[in-house]
Amino acid sequence: MTTAPEAGSDGAASPTDDPVTTPAARRTGHLYPQVAAYLASQPDTLLKVGDITRAISAPSSGAVFQALKRMTDAGYATHHTNPHRFQITPAGIDAAGTLPPPPPRTASRSGPGRSSHRKPVTRPNGDLYFPRRLAGATDVDVLRRLRDKHIPVLLYGPPGTGKTALVEAAFPDLLTVAGTGDTIVEDFLGSFIPLPDGGYEFVYGPLVTAMREGRPLLVDDATLIPPKVLAVLYPAMDGRRVITIPGYRNERVEAADGFYVVAGHNPGVHGAILTEALASRFEVHIEVTTDWDLARHLGVPVGAVNAAIALNKDLADGKVTWAPQLRELLGFARVRKTLGLAAAVANLAGRAPEDDRPEVVAALAAQFGPDVSALTLGKQR
16 A cells, blocks of 8 residues: 655655755656656546556656645646545646646645635535636635626536535525425515414515625525516616515615625426526526536545446436436445445435436446346345
C-alpha cells in the first residue's frame, strides 16, 4: 500500500522549503506532463502514487506526489485518501493535450495560498457542498452575484442533482416553498389559523416573510405548481417588488433589499410544466447535472458511477425514463458502508421504476457481475 511521503523525505518539500527553488519543485515541473498524460490514459481508474511512479519510471515518488497535488489544486485531478489515490477530472482530460502549467504551490492546501472559493460550503443542515465551476467563477459565487443584482435564476435538471443543495449553500438565510400540484396561494402569502381560545390569527407565509426580511425564497419544484398560483410571485419579482394580501385586508408588502427568488424545475417529471410566463420571469436559466467527479470524490464506487453515466446517456437518448443521480449515488455509498456492496447494488436496482428496471439491472450487471436483482426479502432463516 502506498502512502503519502513524509515532509522533507524522498524529495518532497518540507513546510519551510521554497516551493519554486527546491529540487522537489523543479522535478515536479519536469514530471507534471508525464503524470498528467498517464492519468489521462486511465480516466476511470483511481491510481496510487507508487503505481504512477513505476509506470512513468519517475526517480522519486515524493516528486510524483507533489505533481499530483498541483494537479488537484488546478482542478485537473481528485485526491482520495486512505490510501492516497488520484483520478483525472474532465477538466484534466481536456488540459492533458495542451498541458497548461498548474498554479504554483505557494502554501499548504489549507493555508493562505489556497483560494477560498475552492473550499466546501456548509449548508444549514451541516452537510458540505462542493462548489462547481460556472461562468468563470463558482456556482455559489454566481448565485450570490445574481442576488445582488436582483436577477432571478431558474435551476433545471433531473431530481437529485443538487439544485436545492446549491441554493442552500449560497444562501444561509434561505426560505423555501416545496411545490406540488396541491400548492395554493395561501402557501405563499399565509392564512388564518385557529387559536386555543376559539379565535383566529393570520400567519404570514414564506413569500411575505422573505420580502419583509430581505431574504431569498426558493420555489422548489416550481413547475408542479398550478400557473394561477405561481402568478402571486410575479409582482414581487418585477420592477414593482410589491404584493398585496387579498385574504388579509389587502395588506401591502414591499420587498426589502436582499429579497430574491430562485426556482427549481425538473424537466420530464410528470406534471412539471414550464410555462412561457414562468420561464420569462427568470432571466438566467442554469442546467444542473450530476457531478460524476464529485461522486467519486465522496466515496461512491467507480462501478456505480460508471453504471449511472451509462444510464444517463440512455436517459438523454430517450431509452429510459430514469437514471441515478448524485442523490442516489450517495445513498449507494451509505448503504454499501452499512450493509455491503451486494446490498447496495440490489438496493439501487430496486429504486428504479419498474418499467426501467431491466435496463438498470443490465447496467449494474455490466459493472458488478450478472447476479443483480432488486433488494428482496428471502425465506425465513
